[in-house]
Amino acid sequence: MSLKLFIPGPVNVEPDVLEKMATVQIAHRSKIATELQERISKSLQKLMYTDETIILSTSSGSGIMEMAIKSCTKKRAAMFSVGAFGDRWYKMAVTNNVPADYFKSEPGMPTTPEMVEEALKTGLYDVVAVTHNETSSGLLNPVYEIGQVIAKYPDVVYLVDAVSSLGGSKIEVDKSHIDICLSSTQKCLGLPPGLSVASVSEKAIERAKTVENRGFYLDLLNIVNRVKKDFQYPSTPSTPHMWALDYKLAKILNIEGLENRFDRHGKLAKIVQEWALKHFDLFAKEGYRSNTVTTIINTKGNSVADLNKELGKRGYMISNGYGDLKEKAFRIAHMADRSEEDLNALLREIENIWNL
Amino acid sequence: MSLKLFIPGPVNVEPDVLEKMATVQIAHRSKIATELQERISKSLQKLMYTDETIILSTSSGSGIMEMAIKSCTKKRAAMFSVGAFGDRWYKMAVTNNVPADYFKSEPGMPTTPEMVEEALKTGLYDVVAVTHNETSSGLLNPVYEIGQVIAKYPDVVYLVDAVSSLGGSKIEVDKSHIDICLSSTQKCLGLPPGLSVASVSEKAIERAKTVENRGFYLDLLNIVNRVKKDFQYPSTPSTPHMWALDYKLAKILNIEGLENRFDRHGKLAKIVQEWALKHFDLFAKEGYRSNTVTTIINTKGNSVADLNKELGKRGYMISNGYGDLKEKAFRIAHMADRSEEDLNALLREIENIWNL
Numbered sequence: 001m002s003l004k005l006f007i008p009g010p011v012n013v014e015p016d017v018l019e020k021m022a023t024v025q026i027a028h029r030s031k032i033a034t035e036l037q038e039r040i041s042k043s044l045q046k047l048m049y050t051d052e053t054i055i056l057s058t059s060s061g062s063g064i065m066e067m068a069i070k071s072c073t074k075k076r077a078a079m080f081s082v083g084a085f086g087d088r089w090y091k092m093a094v095t096n097n098v099p100a101d102y103f104k105s106e107p108g109m110p111t112t113p114e115m116v117e118e119a120l121k122t123g124l125y126d127v128v129a130v131t132h133n134e135t136s137s138g139l140l141n142p143v144y145e146i147g148q149v150i151a152k153y154p155d156v157v158y159l160v161d162a163v164s165s166l167g168g169s170k171i172e173v174d175k176s177h178i179d180i181c182l183s184s185t186q187k188c189l190g191l192p193p194g195l196s197v198a199s200v201s202e203k204a205i206e207r208a209k210t211v212e213n214r215g216f217y218l219d220l221l222n223i224v225n226r227v228k229k230d231f232q233y234p235s236t237p238s239t240p241h242m243w244a245l246d247y248k249l250a251k252i253l254n255i256e257g258l259e260n261r262f263d264r265h266g267k268l269a270k271i272v273q274e275w276a277l278k279h280f281d282l283f284a285k286e287g288y289r290s291n292t293v294t295t296i297i298n299t300k301g302n303s304v305a306d307l308n309k310e311l312g313k314r315g316y317m318i319s320n321g322y323g324d325l326k327e328k329a330f331r332i333a334h335m336a337d338r339s340e341e342d343l344n345a346l347l348r349e350i351e352n353i354w355n356l
Numbered sequence: 357m358s359l360k361l362f363i364p365g366p367v368n369v370e371p372d373v374l375e376k377m378a379t380v381q382i383a384h385r386s387k388i389a390t391e392l393q394e395r396i397s398k399s400l401q402k403l404m405y406t407d408e409t410i411i412l413s414t415s416s417g418s419g420i421m422e423m424a425i426k427s428c429t430k431k432r433a434a435m436f437s438v439g440a441f442g443d444r445w446y447k448m449a450v451t452n453n454v455p456a457d458y459f460k461s462e463p464g465m466p467t468t469p470e471m472v473e474e475a476l477k478t479g480l481y482d483v484v485a486v487t488h489n490e491t492s493s494g495l496l497n498p499v500y501e502i503g504q505v506i507a508k509y510p511d512v513v514y515l516v517d518a519v520s521s522l523g524g525s526k527i528e529v530d531k532s533h534i535d536i537c538l539s540s541t542q543k544c545l546g547l548p549p550g551l552s553v554a555s556v557s558e559k560a561i562e563r564a565k566t567v568e569n570r571g572f573y574l575d576l577l578n579i580v581n582r583v584k585k586d587f588q589y590p591s592t593p594s595t596p597h598m599w600a601l602d603y604k605l606a607k608i609l610n611i612e613g614l615e616n617r618f619d620r621h622g623k624l625a626k627i628v629q630e631w632a633l634k635h636f637d638l639f640a641k642e643g644y645r646s647n648t649v650t651t652i653i654n655t656k657g658n659s660v661a662d663l664n665k666e667l668g669k670r671g672y673m674i675s676n677g678y679g680d681l682k683e684k685a686f687r688i689a690h691m692a693d694r695s696e697e698d699l700n701a702l703l704r705e706i707e708n709i710w711n712l
Contacts, residue, residue: 019378239549240548
């Protein structure tokens with residue numbers, strides 16, 4: 001039986017979108033491939049509110065995160081974390097021998113513009129990396145406000161992990177002075193896993209030109225140069241994902257519409273948050289709660305594993321807490337193409353199973 | 357119109373295989389995901405004649421090549437090249453600041469066991485990288501014979517790029533003492549692009565443990581550890597490709613059969629080689645000619661671009677020469693699921709267009 005997934009990716013994919021994964025093969029050096037990427041670039045520019053270069057990476061979101069941090073750090077990177085995927089930014093720097101420092105917020109609290117300003121004032125950093133939407137803690141960071149601080153430091157490249165928010169929460173990349181905004185397909189974009197996307201500013205590109213040992217497959221400059229030349233890639237990309245992405249972006253932009261899509265995610269988040277506050281508690285503090293995934297503190301100490309087993313029989317799946325929070329929290333994702341009706345039905349099932 | 361692709365990847369994909377790309381989404385931490393990888397591992401072990409660990413990388417073949425070279429070189433790598441993708445091995449070492457030397461064969465000539473022995477005798481190297489089937493020059497290297505030399509040097513890790521041969525030419529990984537044998541889906545395996553595969557020996561794993569700065573997304577050890585634990589991946593893998601790979605491997609093993617598949621590729625190669633020797637000349641010297649892609653010297657100086665335009669109208673596509681050989685050669689690939697009938701029809705069309 002196919003489950004309704006309320007996990008923070010992979011998400012269920014609409015049948016007509018999924019069908020595009022089975023598009024007949026094309027030569028990756030053909031005009032068709034060029035036109036495909038050109039359309040994807042234009043659509044993603046609209047979705048991300050940017051005029052900058054769009055690239056894809058045939059990798060998970062982690063691949064394109066590593067590409068960004070490794071290709072753009074010349075001096076030292078300041079990695080801000082509000083959870084497991086913020087920690088990953090820092091881990092990537094360490095495993096690549098990229099000089100970096102780690103700034104962690106208190107549990108449930110965001111990365112603030114003040115924290116970033118304090119770090120930048122030292123003059124030590126030329127890269128700031130921030131998580132927009134932290135998949136583990138359900139926390140949404142103020143990337144626009146942080147961007148206004150970064151704009152005062154012209155040598156600082158601003159990287160934003162929007163893996164679990166792009167397509168669900170509005171991100172105005174250019175107005176937020178974001179140099180690389182990255183995401184992947186299996187979250188709010190409503191596609192299967194296997195491809196990641198990013199916007200790349202001229203500032204990031206100029207920086208990468210000065211950085212040595214950027215590697216090969218995840219070398220930002222190698223990819224950007226080829227995309228700028230003819231909308232193709234140095235290595236063969238996952239064209240099945242590109243067909244599905246192209247089709248899905250057209251649906252998002254022309255059928256649902258961006259504002260409607262963001263509003264729908266906001267409404268779903270509100271439903272889950274109110275429900276959670278009634279029965280449990282929320283991990284993220286007010287004002288910093290995600291529109292796409294809600295992390296609920298398991299105040300009643302029920303078994304999340306047992307809940308998921310029972311939900312499975314009824315056709316649903318949610319997530320346990322991530323890492324340390326495994327049984328101390330549970331997560332309900334409300335991303336991509338979920339409806340209010342779907343979500344309400346899930347919440348009724350949980351109430352029923354747990355006698356809430 | 358969908359073309360019959362005679363290019364060295366991407367190849368045409370059988371409709372029933374392609375359909376598997378549109379399998380409904382699963383949670384990548386579920387038991388279904390574990391079972392899927394377990395089946396893939398068993399099938400790839402058979403296809404590669406190995407008992408070692410099988411891993412996948414959501415990347416092109418270049419990604420997994422880089423993973424191998426970066427994770428296994430502690431001392432210095434000897435990179436043997438017979439064309440553009442052999443050159444890539446070396447380029448990857450350079451861009452990753454991995455100490456390496458470059459050994460290039462004369463045009464049309466293979467990497468020989470003697471060349472490898474001469475290099476290893478210096479005691480300088482702990483990694484040897486060889487291309488099995490060079491996609492640019494249509495040359496097949498004697499990886500088994502090279503392996504017998506390498507077996508005499510217990511500290512040397514042996515990496516083989518089988519991107520354009522695995523599934524078309526027999527490679528006995530364990531008997532050839534290959535530590536990492538790697539490939540990707542869009543060539544002889546007959547699948548869409550977007551995933552790469554490798555066998556990894558215990559020797560390669562032990563070596564990786566001693567190498568620093570292996571990075572994150574392409575860290576061999578990170579992936580091997582997780583696969584050994586529960587047949588899952590550190591980052592979300594491309595499950596659509598995994599479903600298609602699982603299904604296709606079962607077809608290869610249980611319907612066509614390995615020996616039949618290798619024989620068919622051999623027969624197709626012979627047809628093209630005889631045809632090419634009658635009308636043109638072959639780039640690779642006798643005894644070292646690929647079973648999966650034939651590089652033909654354009655002795656008549658006809659325009660390959662014009663040929664491909666005309667072939668396109670008739671429903672076919674071949675490749676021009678790669679890099680320096682762009683107009684000096686052309687390439688006919690005969691990999692994955694091509695039939696003799698298909699191939700003969702293509703050759704008749706070329707004869708017709710060029711008045712051969």
